[in-house]
Amino acid sequence: VQLQASGGGLVQPGGSLRLSCAASGRPFSRYGMAWFRQVPGKEREFVAAISWPGTRTFYTDPIKGRFTISRDNAKNTVDLQMNSLKPEDTAAYYCAANEWNGLLKVRRDDYVYWGQGTQVTVSS
Numbered sequence: 001v002q003l004q005a006s007g008g009g010l011v012q013p014g015g016s017l018r019l020s021c022a023a024s025g026r027p028f029s030r031y032g033m034a035w036f037r038q039v040p041g042k043e044r045e046f047v048a049a050i051s052w053p054g055t056r057t058f059y060t061d062p063i064k065g066r067f068t069i070s071r072d073n074a075k076n077t078v079d080l081q082m083n084s085l086k087p088e089d090t091a092a093y094y095c096a097a098n099e100w101n102g103l104l105k106v107r108r109d110d111y112v113y114w115g116q117g118t119q120v121t122v123s124s
Contacts, residue, residue, distance in 0.1 A: 001025040003115030005095045010121045017081040021095030022113055024106055029053070032100045033071060033078040034111060037091035037120075044094065044108050048080060052100040060106075063089070085122045092117035 007019040019035070034049040048059045048069040057069050066085075071078040078095060096111035105111065 001031060001097055001113050003097060003113055005028050005093065005115040005118040008093060008118035008120045008124065012124050013086060013122055015085050016081070016083045016120070017120060018088070019082065019093055019095075019120070021078045021080075023076045023078070023097065028073055028076040030100055031040065031097040031113075032103075032105060033069075034096045034098075035069060035078075035080045036096060036108060036111075037089075037096045038094065038117070039091045046106040046108070047093070049104045049106060050078060051102075051104055054089075056104060058075060058104045058106065082120070085120075087122045090120060090122050092119050094118075 002024045004022045011017050026091045031035045035047040037047050038044040050057050050071050054071045066083050068081040094117050095115040097113040098111045
């Protein structure tokens with residue numbers, strides 16, 4: 001499956017952005033999806049995951065209550081709505097996919113397919 005992320009940009013603290021990841025290739029129904037983020041010099045870290053067909057989600061603690069992951073299975077997309085953004089949310093954001101086996105995964109190594117990063121910068 002090929003993944004294409006979009007929607008990054010520059011936003012002021014407290015603002016919102018919506019990232020989108022479009023999947024193509026193999027049937028979207030086979031995949032659990034996730035968003036990770038990475039800043040230079042640090043490991044890529046888990047942000048949020050969503051099951052197939054989207055009934056379950058899981059979030060890392062720093063973004064709980066501010067970010068929402070969702071998927072549109074008809075459009076083969078997975079989105080990350082980011083509200084109340086903080087400067088520490090600044091990072092390159094990556095979407096990822098793994099073969100769905102019933103379990104939400106949070107480790108980078110559990111994901112096989114990756115999109116290119118989209119940069120989110122939160123600054124005044």
